[in-house]
Amino acid sequence: MQRNPLARALVTVFLVVLAGCSGQTSGDSAPGDAPGLGSGPVQARVAVELRPVLSVAEPEPGVSTAPKPDVLVGPDGAVYTLAPSIGDFTRLENVVAEDMRENGGGWVVTIRLPSDSARVFADWTSAHVDERLAIVVGDKLISAPTIMSPITGGTVQIAGDFTEQEAKRLAEDITGE
Secondary structure, three states: OOHHHHHHHHHHOOOOOOOOOEEEEEEOOOOOOOOOOOOEEEEEEOOOEEEEEEEEEEEOOOOOOEEOOOEEEEEOEEEEEEEOOOOOOEEEEEEEEEOOOHHHOOOOEEEOOOOHHHHHHHHHHHHHHEEEEEEEEEEEEEEEEEOOOOOOOOOOEEEEEEEEHHHHHHHHHHOOO
């Protein structure tokens, strides 16, 4: 039985904005062109939300941490309380699985936002440096990195310990392709 890459992502994925590391985001640079899924505008099949983190708490022993709409358990086991999404991120310019091993990385899923969403993302990250922003795919909190600098290029990467097949599957889960 093959494991769902979203489940694996809960353990290992970090939201990176092109070259970010250690679960933190940094400024933009364009990724290399790579063949893959989503070669044009797509409508996300599952909800892709970018949600401000209001608080983070350690789980209380013996207390259920069942997910609630605004309270999710992160890949680190912490309990995150989230604000509503900062914008509509269901329409995407491109979603592609890319091999970044030549750049010292691994397989990633790169999401290019359309100009209207990219402006929302740029405005929000410019006003919220040093704050955390959660990426939620479906109903799973994938990562909640700290915004280290304004992110103005409209490109987001989900990186982790993905195999090629897992990265492609996550891109397919997002796009429905």
